[in-house]
Amino acid sequence: MVFTDDMKTCSQLSGGGGGEIQNQVNVSEQETSIVIRQEMRHLCIRLCLYVLLAKGLMASAEHVTGSLNGRVILPCTYSGTTTTMCWGRGGCPSSKCNYEIIWTDGTKVTWRKSDRYQLLGDIARGNVSLTIFGVTEEDEGTYCCRVEIPGWSNDQKIEHIVKIYEAPSPPEPTDQSVHTIHVPAVSGDVTVVGSVKDILTLPCNYIIHKNQHPMCWRRGGCSASGCYDDIIETDGRRVTWRESDRYQLLGDIIQGNVSLTITGVTREDEGTYCCRVEIYELFYYVKKEIKIQILNSNHSKETLYVF
Structure with a gap:
């Protein structure tokens, strides 16, 4: 008889304790779920910030037009400490420039693909606008100006889209206009x-x-x-x-x-x-x-x- 009562008591205690443990498990699962949701939210925020930073200080692409055999100027300036920069063909990559055409060390041009590419502004003061001389149809396309700023994804990036048109026929000269006279080969002053x-x-x-x-x-x-x-x-x-x-x-x-x-x-x-x-x-x-x-x-x- 005593044994039976003891068994009932153990059974009751066991049953009651099992329910309490189950409740603790459910609470633990809820807390874990909340923690996971918070971590996922933080991860999404970090990913969004990374995508934004990966784009750098990217300005929307500007369109620049020019005429065959003329020249085009692609604006690009920055402020602050002088730093290295490059121009390249194509869109701005995650670092450096694709199909590089010119590099500076912050004060002067250190390399250029051709003399047709010139930086005629004050490089040391941040004017690194690109001038292209003698443009052809092959010069059409996207160009990237990349200013290398120290820090993670701090580079300034500007894209330009160049479109070349055939030059219109020149107007007839007037008495007020100064016109060009064709020059013969090496003779006379x-x-x-x-x-x-x-x-x-x-x-x-x-x-x-x-x-x-x-x-x-x-x-x-x-x-x-x-x-x-x-x-x-x-x-x-x-x-x-x-x-x-x-x-x-x-x-x-x-x-x-x-x-x-x-x-x-x-x-x-x-x-x-x-x-x-x-x-x-x-x-x-x-x-x-x-x-x-x-x-x-x-x-x-x-x-x-x-x-």
């Missing part, structure tokens, strides 16, 4: 007239003989031999030295087009320039002197060649 901040081209061409020929440009008249105080030199195929990025040879050097382009001209650029081509096999030098004249700002800004 020329005066190039422009205004402050213009881009001026000093024509110089030569006929290719057996090989390409080294040449140079200098300030002042042509000397009896060589270039002194030169501003740009080539080996006949490419530019080997230049005093400043303001001096560019944008023509086909290999085909003998060594015309000098000077960007952002100032009154200090006035004067005489010498184009000198060394043709060794003929023991001959092609020498051409060109003068620059800067007009007052109220004159037309087109280029005039005066013979």
